[in-house]
Amino acid sequence: MALAVKLQLRQSQSLVMTPQLMQSIRLLQLTHVELERFIDEEIERNPLIDRVDPQPDAAAAPSPPEEGASKPADADEWFEAETAWSSEAISDKLDTSLENLFPDDPGTSERVGPDLSQQWKSAPGNGGGVSDTFDMEDMAAAAVTLRDHVGEQIAFAFTDAGERLIAAELADGLDEAGYLRAELAEIAERLGTDTESVEKVLETCRTFDPAGLFARDLAECLSLQLATRDRLDPAMKALVANLELLARRDFQTLKRLCGVDEEDLLDMLAEIRALDPRPGLAFSGGASDAIVADVEVRPAADGSWAVELNAETLPRVLVDQIYFSQVFGQAKNQAEKDFLSECLQNANWLTRSLDQRAKTILKVASEIVRQQDAFLVLGVRHLRPLNLKTVADAIGMHESTVSRVTANKYMLTPRGVFELRYFFTASIAAADGGAAHSSEAVRDRIRQMIEDETSQDVLSDDTIVDLLKADGVDVARRTVAKYREGMNIPSSVQRRREKRARAGAAR
Incomplete structure (x- = not known):
C-alpha cells in the first residue's frame, strides 16, 4: 500500500476550558475573604467594575433643625455656630462614656476625658486642626512581639557588643513557641567565634522572662521553669527526664524512678501541669478572624427550614454602563475601543459569575439541609451518612462542583456554625x-x-x-x-x- 500525503477536513465536538470558564470554577471554592481580594484586583484592572457600598443608616443622619428655631442671618456664622455646638456636645458624650466604662475610677473624667475632647476638637470641622476622623482604635498600643520582648532584655543583660550580637542571633533562632531551633555551632561559625562563647550567652538568655525561653526541647523548657521556682530537685529531674512515661500514664514506673510515693507523685504532676510548655505563644496572639457563615439556616413559620445566603459575604459589584458610553464615544483609535469592549465583557462575566456562584451555594446548602433535617432537630446522634454524589445527583450538578462549593464554606444553624464538609460523613x-x-x-x-x-x-x-x-x-x-x-x-x-x-x- 502506497503512502501519500492528503489534506482532509473533519468536524468534531470537544469541551474546551476557556479562561473565563476556569475563573468561574475557581470562584466557587473561594472564601468570602479571598473573593473580596479577587474583586479588588479586578477593580484595579477594569475601570468599568465598581463596588456598591451599603447605604448609610438613615437613623444616623443628622436631624433637620426644628421649625421656628432662630438661625444666624449669615450662612458662615450659622455653620460656625453649628460646628461649635457639635464639638461641645460630642466632648460631653465622650466624658460621660468613659465614666460609664470605668465607674470605679473617679479620676477617669479628669485624667482621660479632657484629652479625648481635645483630640476630637482638633479633628476637621470640630473646632480646628487638620487630622483624620477620631478613632479610639488609633490609641491602642501595638502588640509586643516575642522578638521585641527578648530584644529589650538583651539590651539590659549584655554590655559587650559581641555578646549582644550573639544574643541577637540566638533570638532570631526562636520559633513562635519560644524554642531555640538554631544550631550553636552554626551561629559560632557565622559570627566567627567559638561555641563556648555562644553557650555562655545562651545560659544568660535562658534567665529571661518568661521562664522557659531558649529551650531546645520540652524537657529543657520545663526544667528552666522549675529551676526558676526552685523546684528542680532530683525527684523532679527524674520525672522531667521520663516524660514519655508520663504520656503513657505509667505511674508505677515513675514512682520507682523518682523514688517517691503516690501522694508525692500526684503533687509533682500538679506542678508539671501548672507549667507552660510553649512560653513564647504569649506574644504571638494576634487578632483572630471570626468565622463568618456563608449560609444561614433558621426555622420557618411553616415548620420547615429557611435557608438564606449571608448578605455580609455577598460582594456587591456593578458594571458602570454610563461611564462606558462616555469613554467609548471618545475613543481615539480601534485599540482603545477593543480595550473598552474587553473590559465590558469581563465586567459582565464577573457579575454573572458572582450571581451563579451565589445560586449554586444556595442550592447545595438547601439540599444539605433537606438531607440533614434530623440533625438540625435532634442533634448529632441523628446525623445521616451523606456523600457528595448524593447531593450532586439530587440537584443535577457534577460531583466536583459540589466539592468546590463545600470547600471552606460555613453554615450557621440553630445548633451552631458548621463547615459544609461536616455534613458529609462515611x-x-x-x-x-x-x-x-x-x-x-x-x-x-x-x-x-x-x-x-x-x-x-x-x-x-x-x-x-x-x-x-x-x-x-x-x-x-x-x-x-x-x-x-x-x-x-x-x-x-x-x-x-x-x-x-x-x-x-x-x-
Whole structure:
C-alpha cells in the first residue's frame, strides 16, 4: 500500500476550558475573604467594575433643625455656630462614656476625658486642626512581639557588643513557641567565634522572662521553669527526664524512678501541669478572624427550614454602563475601543459569575439541609451518612462542583456554625440490617461512653464494640480504635491509670 500525503477536513465536538470558564470554577471554592481580594484586583484592572457600598443608616443622619428655631442671618456664622455646638456636645458624650466604662475610677473624667475632647476638637470641622476622623482604635498600643520582648532584655543583660550580637542571633533562632531551633555551632561559625562563647550567652538568655525561653526541647523548657521556682530537685529531674512515661500514664514506673510515693507523685504532676510548655505563644496572639457563615439556616413559620445566603459575604459589584458610553464615544483609535469592549465583557462575566456562584451555594446548602433535617432537630446522634454524589445527583450538578462549593464554606444553624464538609460523613452499617449510621454520630457515642466511665469500670475497645452492636451499630474494633485516637482519647490502660491517680488525689 502506497503512502501519500492528503489534506482532509473533519468536524468534531470537544469541551474546551476557556479562561473565563476556569475563573468561574475557581470562584466557587473561594472564601468570602479571598473573593473580596479577587474583586479588588479586578477593580484595579477594569475601570468599568465598581463596588456598591451599603447605604448609610438613615437613623444616623443628622436631624433637620426644628421649625421656628432662630438661625444666624449669615450662612458662615450659622455653620460656625453649628460646628461649635457639635464639638461641645460630642466632648460631653465622650466624658460621660468613659465614666460609664470605668465607674470605679473617679479620676477617669479628669485624667482621660479632657484629652479625648481635645483630640476630637482638633479633628476637621470640630473646632480646628487638620487630622483624620477620631478613632479610639488609633490609641491602642501595638502588640509586643516575642522578638521585641527578648530584644529589650538583651539590651539590659549584655554590655559587650559581641555578646549582644550573639544574643541577637540566638533570638532570631526562636520559633513562635519560644524554642531555640538554631544550631550553636552554626551561629559560632557565622559570627566567627567559638561555641563556648555562644553557650555562655545562651545560659544568660535562658534567665529571661518568661521562664522557659531558649529551650531546645520540652524537657529543657520545663526544667528552666522549675529551676526558676526552685523546684528542680532530683525527684523532679527524674520525672522531667521520663516524660514519655508520663504520656503513657505509667505511674508505677515513675514512682520507682523518682523514688517517691503516690501522694508525692500526684503533687509533682500538679506542678508539671501548672507549667507552660510553649512560653513564647504569649506574644504571638494576634487578632483572630471570626468565622463568618456563608449560609444561614433558621426555622420557618411553616415548620420547615429557611435557608438564606449571608448578605455580609455577598460582594456587591456593578458594571458602570454610563461611564462606558462616555469613554467609548471618545475613543481615539480601534485599540482603545477593543480595550473598552474587553473590559465590558469581563465586567459582565464577573457579575454573572458572582450571581451563579451565589445560586449554586444556595442550592447545595438547601439540599444539605433537606438531607440533614434530623440533625438540625435532634442533634448529632441523628446525623445521616451523606456523600457528595448524593447531593450532586439530587440537584443535577457534577460531583466536583459540589466539592468546590463545600470547600471552606460555613453554615450557621440553630445548633451552631458548621463547615459544609461536616455534613458529609462515611456510612457505618447497622447490626440489625436497618438504616446505616453516620461515622460522626458513632464518634459521638464513643466519646459519651468514655466520658461516663468510672475508675472501676473503664471500657476497653472490645467492650465498646459490644455495646455499639447491642445499640444497632456494626463496627469493627480497629474502627473504634481509629475513632478514639482521632479524638485524642488514650487507651483503656492509660485511662485506668489516670482515673485511679485522680481518685487517689481526691481522697
